[in-house]
Amino acid sequence: MQKKEKVLPHGGDAPYKKEILLAGFGGQGVLFAGKVLTYCGLLAGKEVSWLPSYGPEMRGGTANCSVCISDDPIGSPLVTKPDLFICMNGPSFDKFIDSVVPGGTVFIDETLVTQEVSRTDVTVYSIPAAALAAENNLSGMSNMILLGKFFKESAEETEMFSMETVKGALEKCVPSTKTHLIEVNIRAIELGRKK
Amino acid sequence: MAGCKSFFGYPITPQTEISAYMAKRMPKEGGVFLQAESEIAAVNMVLGAAAAGVRTMTSSSSPGISLKSEGISYIAGSDLPCVIINVQRGGPGLGGIQPSQADYWQATRALGHGDFHVLVYAPASVQEMVDLVIEAFDRADEYRMPAMLLADGMLGQMMEPVTFPEVKKNVPDKPWATNGHQGKRDHNVANSLFLSPGDLHSKVVRRFEKYKEIEQKLPKAETYKTEDADIIVTAYGAAARIARSAVNMARKEGIKAGLIRPVTLYPFPKEIIRKHTENAKEILCVEMSMGQMVEDVRLSVECKKPVRFYGKTGGLIPEPAEVFEQIKRIEKRIGGAY
Structure with a gap:
């Protein structure tokens, strides 16, 4: 059952199917980042689902979201064994790192996740997203910086995460009253893509 | 979409997304959005709007539905159509805020006191949430009874692609509505109080004949x-x-x-x-x-x-x-x- 290919294999005979888990603190934009990924899938003509999970707090609690992108209709939208795990804080790392499927890929904000990855059966990409955000006047954009890294490592394989699709997705996700923020988001994604 | 013209609600997780949407949507459709002071007030506003012949709805999550149950019984007892959405969360009591399906018995057996049923629809996707709301309004009007959408916190909060059907303009005539007789007909009454046991008996029996027809025609899987x-x-x-x-x-x-x-x-x-x-x-x-x-x-x-x-x-x-x-x-x- 397990696929051995690298990040986001696309093509071949097997239908495309990826389960993505994004996790961090509430307020970091975990749900928003998931929404952008979901829209990328939608714009690429895939079946998609986005399912948030968070506590009653507005900020500071833990938040995670399940994103499924697939050629086939999506059964359970809840991701319990992610192919791709985007991790934005320490508690989420501890909670979910063992659930990633063997051969899966993990994206880590190493500013906030200080733990070492002991697993050898997953590909790990770490960048100091929160530190980069602070240094580059992109406060609150560490989610997009980490997503930029994700897009970079995935774009070779599929058009779904090309900058063009990503821009289209951002236009769908950013409310019409805040369109000026699209540019900042793109700047953050470009920064992540360079890392 | 379904020709709904009024929404009366009270916030509760994981259902508040519906209220938030309706707050934006209803004014654009020339309808009414009202956040009531409680679930009980909201459901009784639904009773009033339904009696006036307006397509109306409310939504809540498990503990809130329990609060609405008295009103739902009155609506059923008055033969009035409306739509109620339950985005189920864990129970009993205040329970939790994560998805659950623990209100099946409540929805299908005891959504209030007395001998009655409400139509209960169970969507399994966001698309079906849209389609079944329309179906629920249509069948509620057809049979003059409340219809419930029994969803859960997972469906209530997830996003997936959805296609909205065309806006419906034709809501059926409701000659029984208490919307002012203007001297042209006898006055209509919406009421669930029947003090004579014989009257109440025949009223309920007639309602159950309707249920028999529903059990023949509407089951869907x-x-x-x-x-x-x-x-x-x-x-x-x-x-x-x-x-x-x-x-x-x-x-x-x-x-x-x-x-x-x-x-x-x-x-x-x-x-x-x-x-x-x-x-x-x-x-x-x-x-x-x-x-x-x-x-x-x-x-x-x-x-x-x-x-x-x-x-x-x-x-x-x-x-x-x-x-x-x-x-x-x-x-x-x-x-x-x-």
Whole structure:
């Protein structure tokens, strides 16, 4: 059952199917980042689902979201064994790192996740997203910086995460009253893509 | 979309997304959005609007639905149409805020005091939430009774692609509505108080004749890979999505599994379940509760086949792999016997 290919294999005979888990603190934009990924899938003509999970707090609690992108209709939208795990804080790392499927890929904000990855059966990409955000006047954009890294490592394989699709997705996700923020988001994604 | 002109609600997780949407939408449609001072006030506003012949709805989550139950009984007792949405969360009491299906009994058996039913629809996708709201309004008007959408926190909060059908303009005539007779007809009365036992008896009996027709005409279920199935899983709503994944896992391993997903919970699709399980050896009912619909499944097959149950409650969601494990266990057991 397990696929051995690298990040986001696309093509071949097997239908495309990826389960993505994004996790961090509430307020970091975990749900928003998931929404952008979901829209990328939608714009690429895939079946998609986005399912948030968070506590009653507005900020500071833990938040995670399940994103499924697939050629086939999506059964359970809840991701319990992610192919791709985007991790934005320490508690989420501890909670979910063992659930990633063997051969899966993990994206880590190493500013906030200080733990070492002991697993050898997953590909790990770490960048100091929160530190980069602070240094580059992109406060609150560490989610997009980490997503930029994700897009970079995935774009070779599929058009779904090309900058063009990503821009289209951002236009769908950013409310019409805040369109000026699209540019900042793109700047953050470009920064992540360079890392 | 469904020609709904008024929404009366009170916030509660995980249902507030509906209120937030309706707050934006209703004014644009020339309708009314009102956040009431309580669930009880909201449901009684629905009663008033329904009596006036307006398409009206409310929504809440489990504890809030309990508060609304008195009003729902009054609405049913007054033969008024409306739509009520329950985005179920864990219970009893204040329970939790994670998805659950523990209000099945409440929705299908006791949504308030007295002898009555409400139509109960169980969507399993965001698209179906849209489609079934329209269906619920239409059938509620047709039969002059409340209709409920029994969703859960997972469906209530997830996003997936959806296509909106065209806006409906034609709401049926309601000659019974209490919207002012202007001296042109006798006045209409919307009332659920009948002090003469004889009057009340015949009123309720007439309502049950209507239910008989509903039980004939409206049951609806989706069947999936049931034709040759030895093991049939029954599940509704979000649990059915999980069960479907599990059925696919089983098929991949050569186990003949199928799925029946009731779309209407009242009227329960007894006949569809009976027919599609005729050749099956065992049935597995999967719910996000301690087992409620399983009783209706047993009644549907008249206890002639073994009906097993698997579920999790309190906000935990069963994983496809766990359901698959249950299917495998059944396959192992029946494998030798046949």
